Amino acid sequence: FISASTFETVDRSENKCMETIIDESSIARNVHVNPGVSITRSVIRPMTTVSESVMKQEQVPSKYAFKGLVVRRVSMEVCFIIFAGLVVCSFIPAYKVFRTIEATESGVSMAVPALMSALLVQTATWAVLVRLLQETQVVFGLLPTPYIPLYYVYVLASHSFARWSMLPLLWGTRYFNLVARFLGVSFEAD
DSSP: OOSOOOOEEETTTEEOOOEEEEESSSETTTTOOOOOOOEEEEEEEEOEEEOOOOOOOOOHHHHHHHHHHHHHHHOOOOHHHHHEEEEEEEEHHHHHHHHHHHSSSSHHHHHHHHOOOOOOOHHHHHHHHHHHHHHHHHHHHHHSSHHHOOOOOHHHHHHHHHHSSSSHHHHHHHHHHHHHTTTOOOTOOO
């Protein structure tokens, strides 16, 4: 299986075409394969450069591989269930703000400001959630082996924050810079 990778067929130093052989292999996204390389029964990770021929390496016996797969899958599901609970809880502050503003005076005249205030609170809540996930990534990143399920949850939360919050409406404003600084971004002019 190959997706969005580059292959060189001409060796520029010798100015001749070279054959690249890919046999029973899987090449991930954004892989660069140099000319004259043979890839046989291997899995190439994303964003790597293959400059030497690769052959299939020894595999772990299947009973150990299956046990590791089950442990990883269960830990990933537990992380996603916890994340789903956090998402549900993140709507509570926005709902409270909406109900408080709407309770003071009902009607359409207060519904729009109440909704905008609730969306602002929701954006702030999601920013805090993403920041907490960033900090846990830093803590778990110090381990000898990275905790991948937590990283997947962080990626999902970051993507959801960028799409479902009011963040796209803030692009180009100084408020966006405030949110970005809160999330750990530093600017060149600072």
